[in-house]
Amino acid sequence: MKPHRRKKLGSILFIALGLSVAAGLTLYALKQNINMFFTPSQVAGGEVPKGQHFRIGGMVKDGSIAREDDSLSVNFVTTDFISEVPIHYVGILPDLFREGQGIVAEGVVDTAGVFQASKVLAKHDENYMSPEVKAALDAAGTSTEGSLPSEGYKPQY
Amino acid sequence: MDLLNAIQFESWAEFVDMGGYAFNVWAVYGLFVVFIAVNIIVPLQRRKTLLRDLRRRQNIDAQVALNRQSASVAGAVDNAVNDSVAETAKVVGTGQNAQQGETS
Amino acid sequence: MWVWFAKLGSPKWFYELSTKWLPWLVVATVVVIGTATVWALLFLPPDYQQGYTSRILVVHVAVAGTSLAFFPLMAVAGTITLVWKMKLADMVAKNAAALGAWFSFITLATGSIWGSVSWGTWWEWSDSRLVSMLFQFFLLLGVVSLRSALEESDKAAKACALLSIVGCINVVVIKYSVEWWNTLHQPASPVSIESGSANGPEFWIATALMILGVYLFLSLSLILSTRNEILMRERRSLWVQELMSTEK
Known part of the structure; x- marks a missing residue:
């Protein structure tokens, strides 16, 4: 050269x-x-200033969803498998919202310690499979859903 | 047939419906087709007009060269030196203009 | 080796070679994209969570992944332009910018259409993957307009080459945004053809085929527009003049 x-x-x-x-x-x-949301552990650890509007991200705890019959109001618990934060939301939930799935909610923590969400978004994990494959995995006990935080929810560090 | 059995849908209507996500699925595939079509058709169209323009230019250049030739021949025959110099300068001038026009 | 390198950069050589290979490229592109599309729309089983919206991801993942190739491609071409002043490299870079903007736009649009049902939102400004991809779209539009703003083509080539090299940083940010920060966007899927692994094989075979098809399409479109660029810039050379009178 x-x-x-x-x-x-x-x-x-x-x-x-x-x-x-x-x-x-x-x-x-x-x-x-640049991080989009705080985790329940960060909220529990007091990293978010009181009364501030912020986003929280975690998994919907299995068996925690409680809907009210006469309204769109719903209560559920979000978890990162270390800490938990109860969430209250009124409105239409996205298609992928379900137990054991990741969500991101926007809102404030009220005086009772409940996160009052003004918006709830569903996260999708990076695994795509057919219902048959899913069923086979569940039967074999190798499914990661609900057991590892990798699905739909990424630990902070 | 195995292949036919592997099709996820029982009917045409079911296929169009895409499990209730017809709008989203078809919008994306429609967009995809437009995206591919535009980025193939536009270069092909451009090639067509480009070739036409370049050919036209080639013909003009050939014409100019021909004029220049005949002008100098005529000048030599007439032996009118002054006239021919003026004529040649004019023709060369237009030739240069044409070339400049090309670059812009 | 340098002789070969110089030959590669010769527009005439590229033009003649591409004339020979174009029909095959067209056939390959049509076959691969056609197969992938039919497979995705007819045979791909629904996802256990999203149902048939997973079919959107076959297109989205393929176009998005391919869109990340543009800045590296333009940066390599730009470096060749700056260091060796090879004419062909700049012609490729010029046409890649506009095509890359198209790729980025389609990535954003298809992602939005998927997100509107799966996430429950068309757009999230707080998601670093989404915003960095939008940034790439604007950067590529920037390269295109920089080229048309600077009329002197030599100066335009140099400026665009530098911007392309700088733009590669954003590609790294796009790629790792889902790992460095927490986002709404899912991380990259582990590729796996083994059945019984977390990802069913069906989704990945369809997507891999579509990625291949989209790369073929990228090459086809880029070669077509580069050939136009060659004819335009080399119009005064003897070989183009001769080509005009022989080819239809």
């Missing part, structure tokens, strides 16, 4: 490297701001 070309290539690599480092540091500094 000719010397002037090598020099040019070198300076391009240098610029690219410098910018990558700068971008990496910026993103690292913004880490908490």
Whole structure:
């Protein structure tokens, strides 16, 4: 390679490297701001200031969904398998909302410690399978659902 | 047949309905088809107009070259030096203009 | 080796080679995308959670994954332009930007249509995967408009090459956004053809086929527009002039 070309290539690599480092540091500094939600453990640990509007993400605890017959009001518990936060919501839930699935809710914690959600979104996990495969996995006891936090919910660190 | 049995639907209506998600599924596949069609048809269309324009340009250039030739021949025969120089300059001028027009 | 490299960069060589290979590429693209689409729409079993909306993901995953190839491609082409001043590299880069913007847009649109039923929202500004993909769309539009704003083509080529190299950082952010931060968007699926693993084999075979098909389509579209670019920029060269009088 000719010397002037090598020099040019070198300076391009240098610029690219410098910018990558700068971008990496910026993103690292913004880490908490870029996270979409707090986990129930973070809420329990007092990382969220009282009375603040925020998002919480976790799994819907098995058997915790209680709907009211005459309204769209629903109560359930979200968990990250370490801490739990009860959630109250009035409105239409997304199709994928169900027990053992991940959700993200937006709202505030009231004085009773209940998260009053103004919006509930369902997370989908990264596993796609047919009902037959799912049934076979359940029968074999190898399904990860509800047993590991990897499905639909990612632990913080 | 195995292949036919593997089809997930019993009827045409069921296929169109997509388990109740007809709008979403068909919107996405429709979008996908448009996306592919546009990005194949537009370059093909552009090629057509480009070839037409380039050919036209080629013909004009050939015409200009021909004029230039006949002008200089006429100049030599008439032996009218002044006239022919003026004429040639004019023709060369238009030739250059054509070339400049091409680049823009 | 350098002779080969220089030959590769020759527009004439590329044009003639692509003329030979185009029919095969067209056939391959049609067959693969056709098969993947029919498979996805007719044979793919519904997901145990989402029902038939998982069929949307076959298209979405294929287009989204492929859209990440544009900045690296343009960065390599840009580096070649800056260092070796190879004409062909810039022609490819120029046409890749617009096509990449299309890919990013389709990724966002199909994702939105899926999210509207599965998540319960069309768009979330707080999700880093969604926002970084939107950013890629705008960056690519930026490269396209930078090219048309700078009329002097040599300067435009250099500016776009630099922007393309810088844009690669965003590709890394898109790719790892779902791992670095918590998001509504699901992380990448583990690829597995073994049945009995967490992912059923059906979904992944269809998606892998679609990814291959979308890459073929990308090459086809990019080659078609690059050939136009070659004819345009090389119109004064002898070989194009000759081509005009022979080819229809």
